[in-house]
Amino acid sequence: MYRSRSYKKARKVTRTGKNVVHYRRAKNAPHVCAICLVELNGIGSSGGKSRRTNSRQFGGVLCSRCSAEVVKFGSRVEQGEIKLDDVGTRYRAYVLQLVAH
Numbered sequence: 001m002y003r004s005r006s007y008k009k010a011r012k013v014t015r016t017g018k019n020v021v022h023y024r025r026a027k028n029a030p031h032v033c034a035i036c037l038v039e040l041n042g043i044g045s046s047g048g049k050s051r052r053t054n055s056r057q058f059g060g061v062l063c064s065r066c067s068a069e070v071v072k073f074g075s076r077v078e079q080g081e082i083k084l085d086d087v088g089t090r091y092r093a094y095v096l097q098l099v100a101h
């Protein structure tokens with residue numbers, strides 16, 4: 001019926017005994033942190049922009065703990081205490097975004 005796979009199929013038997021297929025829209029997966037995969041807090045599904053994200057750096061992408069780590073590593077790389085290669089691979093791309101500015 002529908003070509004889109006984003007509709008979930010549910011097979012139902014009607015009261016008259018017919019087999020029919022009902023389609024319903026699948027819910028979106030919860031937003032998760034790109035580094036530690038924990039579910040993000042403060043992310044709503046409806047409302048204005050500020051209800052659907054948070055205004056922190058990396059808001060809506062990283063959780064608060066991981067973004068704090070990234071900021072920490074970023075300042076250490078800028079100060080020359082550590083090199084970018086010393087930062088773990090999961091953090092490196094985000095640290096690079098901070099340092100590049």
Ligand SMILES: [Zn+2]
Nearest residue numbers: 033036063066
């Ligand atoms: Zn995280």
